[in-house]
Amino acid sequence: MKITDYLAIYAACLSSIVFLWNVRRATSRVRIELVFGLEEVEGESIGGIYVIVRNPSAQTVHLASVSPLIPSESGPPSILEKIQHIVKYRRWPVSLGWVHTSFSYFDIDDGCPLSLEAGRSHQIFVPEEKIKEILKKSERKELRAVVQDELWRDKYSKTFFAGSFG
Secondary structure (H helix, E strand, O other), rough: OOHHHHHHHHHHHHHHHHHHHHHHHOOOOEEEEEEEEEEOOOOOEEEEEEEEEEEEOOOOOOEEEEEEEEEOOOOOOOHHHHHHHHHHHHOOOOOEEEOOHHHHHOOOOOOOOOOEOOEEEEEEEEHHHHHHHHOOOOOOOOEEEEEEOOOOOEEEEEEEHHHOOO
């Protein structure tokens, strides 16, 4: 092989990397997580959970809603149920076994609709009494949250064990 062959391979690899890097930068992303926290209300510290939505992308993300998810009464789905869901709906069963609800049912303002600028975050504080109210019918003391953008793309948080509130 000649040096021009090596240069052609290098140029092809470099242009592919630059293309993938530009596609990644052009795609909006959102991260969501739940963490323990304290909030001061009327001089008193109240425990609860913060739902934090972060925008690590280079574009502004337009959020339609932030919602809590509670475990369904039927329990976690089996492997067979997950496979049936994949075959039937042709998508990964991210929310299978979880019930969608809304913060507005529990008098919590989620601040949506919201335009979240690049590199910014938005947080929602859920006090302990509201967490107990959300989880009162659930045997599993776990929570998740979902954020939906204006294009109806959902991003789910990891499962948060809220057993200390139940």
